[in-house]
Amino acid sequence: MVDLQEPLTRTQPATTSAKPGKQLGRAFYSALGAPGVFWMLAFVVLPLYAVAAVAFGTVDPILRIPVAAWSPLQWSFSDFGALLSSIVSGPLANVLVRTGVYVLAGTIGCVLIGYPVAYYLARYGGRFRNWILAGLVLPFLISYMLRMLAWVTLLQPDGYLNKILSYTPIGGDHNWLGGSGFTVVLGLIYGYVPYFILALWASLERLDVRHVEAARDLGASPRMAFMRVTLPLSIPGLLAATAIVVLPMCGDYYTNTFLTRGATSTEMIGNQIEHFLLGSSEPQRGAGLVLILMAVLLVFMAYYIRTVRMTEKELTR
Template identity: 55%
Template sequence: MTAALPSRRGGSSRIWAAFAVPGIGWLVAFFVVSVYAVMAVAFGDVDPFLKTPIPAWNPLEWDVTTMSNVLGEVFNGYLRPVFVRTFWFVGLALLGCILVGYPVAYFAARKAGRSKGLLLAALVLPFWISYLMRMLAWTNLLQPDGFVNQVLGWFSLPDNRNWLDGDWYTVVIGLMYGYVPFFILPLYSTLERIDGRLIEAGRDLGASSMQTFIRVTLPLSVPGLMAASVITILPMFGDYYTNTYLTSGSPRTEMVGNQIENYLRNTGQPQTGASLVLILMAMLFVLMVYYMVTTIRQQRAAER
């Protein structure tokens, strides 16, 4: 009997390991291979007539000229303002998501009581409508004779603003609106799991409700806040259609995603587009590593 145990345990662990196979297969097929294909295009050549990429699948044949040129432009050339602008837009939109999303998630998780289910359903509702349709709806709301200006008019505020004429705040609002549900849901699940007894303990020990929030709830919700931020900013960095729709293609609001889209879809320079994809990925990877290191540190601290 005793001798059979380890083998049984080994068998069952193999079964559990087998559950990971589809996920790993998916990751290899749609992430590793895809990224390698992007690299092969970035470091490859282009058909002189058809302008289609000729990917260099063999790393020994990789040509890094385009990448080094693009890097030069990113750090010291015309692409620098685009990257700086993208970071600003995403940063501001994230700040907006925190300001709007945190109270909503907090209320839904801890204060909503019986209407919690309804609130959650309301939070999931935007996912029923395609992101694109929601952005198109905004273009109608924001146009000069749109609903936003009408509402401003009711309050005797200036109501002749053209919100779609290429202003940064329109893009930031659009990004914020588009991604705030992604922000709220992970944060909600963290806030909901905070042990109520810890908060009660804080109050019992004489802290005001604000002090309890700052000293107990907020620190405990940091992992959720981090996860929510990562989930929102990663797609925001690659976003280009929000901008395209809300500013009708103003050069003032061009983001990295727009440059990538242009290079890949409309030019004979797919290597430049692919290089930009890799550079953006590398930057996001740094953020991702920071997130992972912080999460692991927090977990270790919690285990101690």
């Protein structure tokens, strides 16, 4: 008689021996992720706590340097409350609104310039793709400060831009470096549009071309196929590229410093943080502005993550 239980007893060791291997795999990948966790703790969490300790601490009355309150039980919120009041109804309110306007205009400029370039790279780049990508990456080899100084040379009263405009009805007597918001927005677009293009191109490159071909086969025009297929599918990548440029734009202070020669009429929130931390006797206000800016950006990031998840769910239905 054949023992029907024999195959079952032979397969039991295989199931039990798989558990140690699975546990070993988890331990291996946990060990791989440990350096990243320690990095986040050492260079993100601890510095953030140090900023909070300065923001809610005091200032030495003689040396006028910040005295961090490392224990949360010693935190004082009086200066932080005054900072919030100045943001709501004080002079910092104008700076915050101006920063939002500049960042919004710079982001729109990045979308208008960067989307066509990224779309061309993904669909029609061909053999020139690597050359275009190299042209986008090459500016990163030069310091951001030097690139802004190059724009100062172009935009100064006797610079090349005014010389070119002198041959047009517009005229060449414009003071582009005298505190113009347009100059700041132009500098923001120039500084961050390569990041936008590279991030969006990486997303458009992964789109399945067969969706567009199916739309064309069903009678859609090239414009309709782009509006109904390509653009909706590229929304997650567009949001990711927007987040990549919005975050550094909000804390930017080099652009305004160089392109407007430190004009107060174009100050952004980053300039105020630099002023409080380095040029005033109220460093705790600068640290408080850092925390407020981070809170605003975290709200934006939460909205971005939620929107991307909802978009992905709609596209997979």
